[in-house]
Every structure is written in structure tokens, then in C-alpha cells.
Amino acid sequence: RCLSCNRQIKSYITEKVTTIMFKIRTSKYRHIFCDAPKPEQCWTGMRLCTVTGDQQYVKASAKYFVVSLAGGGGPMCVQRLDRPGRFQEDVSQRVEGHAGSVLDIDFNPFDDSMFASASEDTTIKLWSVPEDWEPTDEGGLAKAGNNLTESLIDLTGHMKKVTLLRYHPTASNVLLSASADCTTKVWDIEKGEAVTTFSDMQDLIHDIVWDTRGDLYATSCKDKTVRFVDGRQGSLAYSIPQPHEGRKSVKLSYMGDSGKFMTVGASKQSAREMKIWDIKNLDKPLHTEKVDTASGAMIPLYDDDTKVIYLCGKGDGIVREYEFEDKAPYLHKLNDGFRSTVPAKGACMVPKRGLDVSKHETARILKVTSNDGVHPLSFQVPRKSDAFQDDIFPDCTSAVPAHSAEQWFSGSSKAPHRMSLNPALQNGGSNCSNHKKKKFKTVATLSKELDKSNQRIAYLEGLLKANNIAVD
Secondary structure, eight states, rough: HHHHHHHHHHHHHHHHHHHHHHOOOOOTTTOOOOOOOOOOOOOOOBBBOOOOOSSEEEEEEEEEEEEEBBSSOEEEEEEEETTTBBBTTBBBBBOOOOOOOOOEEEOOOTOTTTTEEETTTEEEEEOOTTOOOOBBTSSSOBBOOOOOOSSSSSOOOOSOOOOEEEOSSTTTEEEEEEETOOOOOEEETTTTTEEEEOOOOSSSSEEEEEEEHHHHHHHHTTOOEEEEEEEEEEEEEESSSSSSSSSSOOOEEEEETTTTTEEEOTTTTEEEEEEEEEETBBBBSSEEEEOOOSSSSSEEEETTTTTTTEEEBTTEEEEEEEOOOSSTOEEEOOOSSSSSSSSSSSSEOOGGSSSSSGOOOOOOEEOOOOOOOOEEEEEOOOOOSSSSSTTSOOOEEEESSSSSOOOOHHTTTOOOOOOOOOSSSSGGGGTTTGGEEEOOOHHHHHHHHHHHHHHHHHHHHHHHHHHTTOOO
């Protein structure tokens, strides 16, 4: 009888262990894949700026992407996402207007044609890409055109070079900047002035990110401290004294509205790692994920809609994929990711509104290389049906602001507007076509309008005098 009981216990334990060992976690994005782009799908011919820093080197909207070029006047290359091809410096259109090299760029999340640029000349300039902008033609060859040299607005206030820019995620025309003068500023673009300044940091700033609603923003610094700052007051809310012991730059990301926060840095042995934190309790991390021992800094690109993290590394050609889950162990590696022998200089993610849902494309990353141009990496989920797959395409952030800059500075706090990616639904459920965007005009445009107005006034005054009507 004892032997029989022992056999039953042993069989039960073996069954449980086997179940645990071979239990496969289900995920809709488990088999996500990315094929290497063909040469005709890439943008080439750009002589990139050689200035190094903690920036991503490329930023994209749903229509364009921008990279900084080498040369005087801080030139930038603005390319259309639907027009891959070869850029030619003496032929193709480009944007120029700074007195120094451009260090960082960021697109307005509510206007695909408007972006801000930060430069070594301590200024921030806002630009609007014309509708007829075509640096390359339909065949992928360089196309001649006029350069864009007139900025919409110039923001001045930093004492040293401006290194990082981040637009507000929910309020229109609010911009966050970081500078080598160890300060961050929140700008009201419509008024053209800095509303708040945070200056408690004592060293160079590595990264700045807004939270989902845009109430707080987080900064990482060379002094190894991560600070959470009230954007409206410019005051410190709380901090993490030393999230990583290594000397590599620390990158940050809010994990949506889950109340969790991710830092990416290095351990004391210089091994690259990710840590998940609970914002309500920052005493110790919830989870630490070891990555590898490579030397380059990492760029975490988090898709809050699908909860997938695309971990890119400067100097290597691998894009690792992790899925975030709001319970232990928090991070799950999906597969081997995308591997290439071409190292990356920088990377950014294209907004979900710019993806091809008919090909089940759940993410697109633009990878900047030192000598081989810009490569689009299309991540797709394999599906047999060509119909819209609503289970892998949840509602995403729309191009409609939740509130104005004035409302946000007055204390308004709202979640981002969301839209459906289903092509069958008009306006994506977000009334994008009814949204009225703030129109900015260049100095040259305003001067022409003023001249026309003065001529009209002179003409009308002449008519009044001809009819003996007194003009006050």
C-alpha cells in the first residue's frame, strides 16, 4: 500500500512539473516577424551629421521623417514615407535655418507636417512642411525644388545647446526641451515663451519623457538620478536616486497608464539591463531583465497599444522584442527579434496612423545607419485573412488634442483621444477631419500680408478723400 501511494505521489509531481516546464504562454504577437528591407525600399544618399549625443537621430510622423545632415546652417533632410529613393545634396529639397548643427527633432503629434528642431546655436525652431514637398520623385530619383529656410517660430531661452525635444502627448502646442545648461523648459508655442523651467539637475541630461496624460515628465541625468517633474509647476515630484549602477546613459519609458515605469541602463559590470518600477513605490524595482554585455546605449521603443517593447541598440543590428504584462514577471521575450549585420546609429517608431494594416503591420521602425541610409523595418503578425484584424489592432492615439495649451496650463488633465485603425470606419472614430489646427505663419508671409493691407488702406483713404470724406 505504501509503494502504491509513493507511485501515485511521484506520478502527480512529475505531471505537475512537466506541465509547468512545457506550458507555453499565449500571445497574439508571439510570432511577430520582420524581413530585411529591399534596397529600393530604403532612403540613401544622405550625408548625416556627425555630432554625437543621446538623441535618436531620426523622428517620424505618419507622413514624413527627418534626419540631421552635415554642413553649415544646420541642414535637415525631410523625406516622405511613401517616397523611398536617393537623396542628392545639390538637387533635392532640404530644410536649413539654424546657425549650428541640429541635435534633435520632434514632430507635432497633432500635425504630421509640423516639427521642431533643436540646435547647437541654443535655439528651437518650428517648421511646417509644404504640401508639395518632394525631395525624390515617384521613381526614387532626386527631384529639384526650393529649400525651406523660413521657420514659423523661434524659441530662445536656453543658455547652451539644446539637446532633446518632446512634444506634449495630449495638449496642443506644448513642447518640452532639455539643454546642456542642465535645465528643462516647458514652452507655450502659441505665445512663444517658456512657462516653466526646472534647474535642479547638476549634470548633462540623458533623456526626457512625458507620462501618458502629460501631467509629469521624467528626466535621466549623468548623475545617475531619475527625476519626476511637475510640468505645470516646474517642481520636483519624486525621484529614483540610482536606478542603474553602470555609467551608460539611462533611457526612460512610461508603460502607458498601468502605473509602471521602465528604465534602461547598465549594471555595475556594464551589462545592459531593463528595470520595471512601480511609480507608487520607487524603493526597489519590481523586475530586472538582463539583456547582454554590448557597449552601445539602448533605445527602448514602447508601443502602448500592443504592449510590445522594441529594444534597439546603438552600434548593433539587433531589435529585441518584449511584451509587457502588468503582473509578475512583467516582461516576456517574444522571439529572437530582427537581426542584421548593419549596425544602427539611431531609430524611431512611425505613429500607428502611418502603418499598413492590410499587411498586418503592427509596428514600423526607421533605422538610421552611418553609411547605408535609412531602413524601414516592418514588423508584421502572420495572418491568413486579408480582412482587418481588430484583435491585433486595438484603438490607438489619434491626431486630435485632448485640450489646448491654455487649458492644460490651467490644470486640465485628460487621457489621449483614441481612434480605430479600421479603414472601413470613416475618420477612425475620432472626428479628425473636424479638428481645427492652429495655423502659424512665417515672418515673410506676415510681411507680405501687411504690405497688401497697407496698400488696401491707402487705396480706401484715397477714395474717401476724393469724395470729400474726412479721415480720422
